[in-house]
Amino acid sequence: MRLYTTIKTKEIDLINWDIVRSNREFLRYSVNGTRFLIALEPEHKNYFESFNGMPVMSHAEALQLMLTPEWFIQDTES
Amino acid sequence: MITVFGRNYAPIGPVCDPNNLYAATFDGIQDFLQIYPAGSVLPTTDYIWSFWVKRTDTNANDTALRWFWGQSVPINNGPNFIRMIMNSVATNTLEFEFRSNTAAHSIKRQWVLHDAANQAITGSTSSASRWVLGNSAINVNTNGYVHLLFHYKGATYGSPSGATDCDLYWNGQLMTQGGSPVTSGVVTNPGVFSYRLAVGTNPFNLSTTNMQAMYMDSFLLVPGGFSGGQFQLAEGLTGYTDQQLVDFIYNSGCPGVLSGSTRYGRYDFEQNYDSTPFGNYTSWTSAHTPPFTTNHA
Numbered sequence: 001m002r003l004y005t006t007i008k009t010k011e012i013d014l015i016n017w018d019i020v021r022s023n024r025e026f027l028r029y030s031v032n033g034t035r036f037l038i039a040l041e042p043e044h045k046n047y048f049e050s051f052n053g054m055p056v057m058s059h060a061e062a063l064q065l066m067l068t069p070e071w072f073i074q075d076t077e078s
Numbered sequence: 079m080i081t082v083f084g085r086n087y088a089p090i091g092p093v094c095d096p097n098n099l100y101a102a103t104f105d106g107i108q109d110f111l112q113i114y115p116a117g118s119v120l121p122t123t124d125y126i127w128s129f130w131v132k133r134t135d136t137n138a139n140d141t142a143l144r145w146f147w148g149q150s151v152p153i154n155n156g157p158n159f160i161r162m163i164m165n166s167v168a169t170n171t172l173e174f175e176f177r178s179n180t181a182a183h184s185i186k187r188q189w190v191l192h193d194a195a196n197q198a199i200t201g202s203t204s205s206a207s208r209w210v211l212g213n214s215a216i217n218v219n220t221n222g223y224v225h226l227l228f229h230y231k232g233a234t235y236g237s238p239s240g241a242t243d244c245d246l247y248w249n250g251q252l253m254t255q256g257g258s259p260v261t262s263g264v265v266t267n268p269g270v271f272s273y274r275l276a277v278g279t280n281p282f283n284l285s286t287t288n289m290q291a292m293y294m295d296s297f298l299l300v301p302g303g304f305s306g307g308q309f310q311l312a313e314g315l316t317g318y319t320d321q322q323l324v325d326f327i328y329n330s331g332c333p334g335v336l337s338g339s340t341r342y343g344r345y346d347f348e349q350n351y352d353s354t355p356f357g358n359y360t361s362w363t364s365a366h367t368p369p370f371t372t373n374h375a
Contacts, residue, residue, distance in 0.1 A: 002105065002368070002369065004107070021366055021367060021368070022108060023367075025365075026108065026110075026284065026365045026366065027108075028107060028108050028286045037107065037108065039105070039107075039108065039366060039368075059107075059134075062105075062107055063105075063106055063107060063135070063136070063137065063291065066106075066286070067137065072287070073285070073286065073287050074287070075142055075143055075167075075285070075287045075288065076283070076285065076287075077155075077161075077280065077282075077285075077288065
């Protein structure tokens with residue numbers, strides 16, 4: 001089961017992309033663009049918690065975060 | 079097949095595929111599949127999309143459009159734009175739309191899960207009973223999957239589409255249309271474009287808002303639909319009605335062993351995004367290499 005965390009956009013080149021389960025070309029950014037979300041395997045949890053200083057998220061927690069105003073982008077379709 | 083007094087006694091279907099061990103996962107956050115560039119499904123041609131879906135979204139208050147499959151020109155959702163979605167804006171509604179050339183030439187059909195005529199089929203008996211993970215009222219198979227089959231019936235250029243131009247079967251049962259808006263635009267030829275196909279998001283813009291949290295398994299594509307006869311030829315099914323063919327594909331609730339024919343398209347998602355047989359159809363490209371799940375259909 002994948003875990004998730006958010007990274008500051010200005011730190012995009014500081015993380016080890018070899019252990020990230022997200023493609024840099026299709027990253028999901030917050031509405032104001034200051035953070036992006038990545039998926040990771042549980043064995044790399046400590047690396048990212050140390051990097052960020054905050055706990056990683058479960059799938060359910062990440063889905064909830066994506067519904068907040070900071071992350072949810074209004075649909076262009078109707 | 080045995081025919082007695084003109085009635086076809088069709089077998090229920092093939093045995094459950096013993097090689098179906100995995101399904102593709104989509105987290106509803108960042109995952110999708112795409113093929114680009116791709117050829118276009120045309121509005122003048124019958125077509126069938128059949129797939130098994132386990133929605134893993136737990137949000138019963140979702141208000142977004144969530145894509146199962148779509149076709150669009152990137153950043154141009156006018157020509158031959160197709161969407162098959164969970165329309166949570168309309169509440170508990172499945173939707174099919176085919177815009178042959180902008181919204182002015184749109185064919186849109188909807189099926190409300192909790193409409194009286196659909197309640198026995200879907201299990202949903204109210205607008206609050208959504209198709210989300212954890213809602214035990216929804217009718218799913220033993221592994222938590224619903225089988226959806228969209229049957230689009232093309233119209234000639236210059237003709238208005240008809241109300242029966244797209245049928246939806248839920249677990250092999252024909253759903254009754256409802257909801258709004260419903261459109262029946264005149265089918266037109268938009269010209270030549272380069273298309274993108276996508277699973278799990280809107281191929282128009284790969285929008286994160288439209289990403290679907292789901293497991294998907296055994297995706298079947300039948301160009302020409304049932305009227306084209308290619309599926310029947312491949313599987314040796316003669317004289318079957320549309321409902322009998324749907325029953326064959328639904329197979330009493332599990333993906334069946336099929337012939338491996340190249341007459342139609344199949345993606346089994348057995349830890350890859352290739353077609354079966356390999357190379358018959360273009361392989362999907364995954365955005366984030368999500369893991370596959372052994373919770374298959």
